[in-house]
Amino acid sequence: MIRLMTMERETLEMDVLLVGAGPANLSCALHLSRLVAAHNEKNKPGLGEIQIAIIEKAAEIGAHQLSGAVLDPVSLRELVPDFEKSAPLEAAVGDEKVYFLTERGKIAAPFIPPPLRNHGNYVVSLNKLVRWLADLCEAEGVNIFPEFPGWEMLYEGDAVTGVRTGDKGLDKEGHPKPNFEPGVDIAAKVTVLGEGVRGSLVKQLMKRLKLDAASDPQVYSVGVKELWEMPDDRFPAGSVIHTLGWPLDSHTFGGSWIYGMKDRIINVGLAVGLDYRDPRIDPHHEFQKFKTHPLIAELLKDGKLIRYGAKAMPVGGWYTIPQLVADGVMIVGDSGALLNGERLKGIHTAIRSGMIAAETIFEALVAGDYSRGKLEVYEKKLKEGHAGRELYKSRNFHQAFDHGRMVGLVAAGISMFTGGRLPSRLAIKAGHEHMQKLDGDKGDLYADLKYDDKLTVAKLTDVYYASTAHDEDQPCHLKVLDTNICIEKCTIEYGNPCQNFCPANVYEMVEDSEKRRLQINFSNCVHCKTCDIMDPYQIIDWVPPEGGGGPNYRNM
């Protein structure tokens, strides 16, 4: 892309800049604005007016938020003590079941494993919850800017001084259109990165400052999800089912969730570990297959698909948490791998990390010191606190599954009862390194999968239900660094798995006049980040498209 190096850019001065309007950053902004207000009230004028800004790539707050979700309210209760009165909760968790599925049958778990016990938790829609948090933030004077992605980090030496937002109005070739609007340099004393899973700025920062030098490689799963509107109340709001087993093969980590929501809506999804071996695996297809299981097919009978979406999540846990702090910058939520993979929950830890970050920033503002040394309190408090203890307990969960499902279940079972203790720390490698070469034509893994357009739908049909849109006349935001690898090497070695792991039909190998080439349908992209994670050659770089592009999730 052509970058306009000599152009004059505007600078906007802020005290605190947060990138990404998810649960972590919104909690941080809300908590911080209240801490500052209370401090200024007691010590007039105190810190004076502290300008807090949140930038978000989505067209509206919540539009890129997708989660199961069952919320453990432990941290939200501290942030908003009377949240039950005003937060958009679907229902308190009621009836809970866990099954191990075989192709046609199911084995009910004799008891609900403690990590999956959800008594006292709530079924929520994350994008509704996030919109509600954003309203609370705006009421406290926080500046929230949708349609402004963070494009690059700004530094002074190695200290972070802010973020440059993405340019708007560039055409396909990267040339400015008549309505071109250059990105703005937002300068801040502290920058908080809460971009969600595999953040594009976090990726830049990690590389430059080597924040992952001491941690294990990140491991991820991708969740593929649909909402179904039912004709009756067969699955009451608050009902919860989790399954393990079929259709995923024993080398693939993952499982499903089925949650009852308000207004006769069933929320069903499948998480597939992005460390599977067979390059032909397609998370969308696995999910479609899953719905044909008698248990699910019966449950969804006569219902209507109303929404679709997909999102990766960090599931590596404790040992994969990178260094979360550097001079002038902090990492929160999924961006810092703070999700608990064993409990399938990350919202409560995201909120907690945001709150502790807020307390740390507040102290830094009072002291006027934004160095790593000052901000490190965040990392310490987070790891020693509630969230850290919880993540520490599950520290060997995913690592155990690195060795296959049977080893995983046994090891996870032992570790569950020993508080995470196993005879030794299990080694782990990056998920894409598990992918095995094809070694000849293996055939179509999904030859038996038929789309009836009722229960099962093709990928492109599902993408329609994600309401995703991007201006077509802009540079492609999926940077494939060397497409020769795709055509020459990857086709033979892995059979172009990008066509399979992408849940939105973005990648397509096409043949024009006998020449094979990679076609990137970037406007289908649902911003799940799977391609950036799972590409076996690690040559796909996901960068944010023009602000406002992407899925439009509602109630997801």
Place this chain on the structure above:
Amino acid sequence: MKICVCLKQVPKKDSILRIAQDQKWIDERDISYEMSEADAYALEEALRQKEAHGGEVIVISMGPERTRQSIKEALAKGADRAIHLDDPIFEQATDAAGIGRAIAAALKDEGCDLIMTGLQSDDHGFGQVGLIIAERLGMSSATIVMEVQIETGSVRVKRELESGWFQWVRVPTPAVLTIQSGINQLRYATLKGIMSAKKKELREVKAADLNLTADDLKPLQSIERAYVPEKSKQTEFIEGKPAEIAARLVEKLRFDARVF
């Protein structure tokens, strides 16, 4: 030059729409809204005219609280102030007559030189509100406007006609112009624009402020039933000699399908 732009907030283009239980309209839960496309072009045109000739751009919109998002967007892009008709009584106004009456009442004392609306809204698509406002305020009007040239005491506009034809007309001001989509290139809201929008006047107007009651806004037309187009496919085979088939096919295409 004082220009007022009428904005309507409509369901976002890529929304997945469901019909409401009563089959009178769509189910408004869980959908996103945006400024109706033609209105966005009307706003852009107004901002460009102001930049060229000076003056003020006011935006007016009617609708529930969510409408503020579109109003704020207009302020962020450069409108000077806004009027929001926000009152449950305005929900009575579901047709062009009611909407036009309410907006005309709110603009009566503004003394606008120009009022711009989109050609039609992306949801109801009545295409009438602008004309009703013109009638009620005694202003001249021009529809399907593609270009605006401001003169002293009048405005010269290019109107779109059928089959690629255009027409230039001069209308005396004050006038209402309904603007065609695509006539200019929309600008982006800037960060500074968004910040400064917070300090701009956004006046909330209730029905009582305009001396309007629910009765005054009672719709003159109503939707009988909203439904997804029912798919119907009929196949007819024409038999006979090739020449007869061709003649019959031409007749069908001309009189039944009306493709030429």
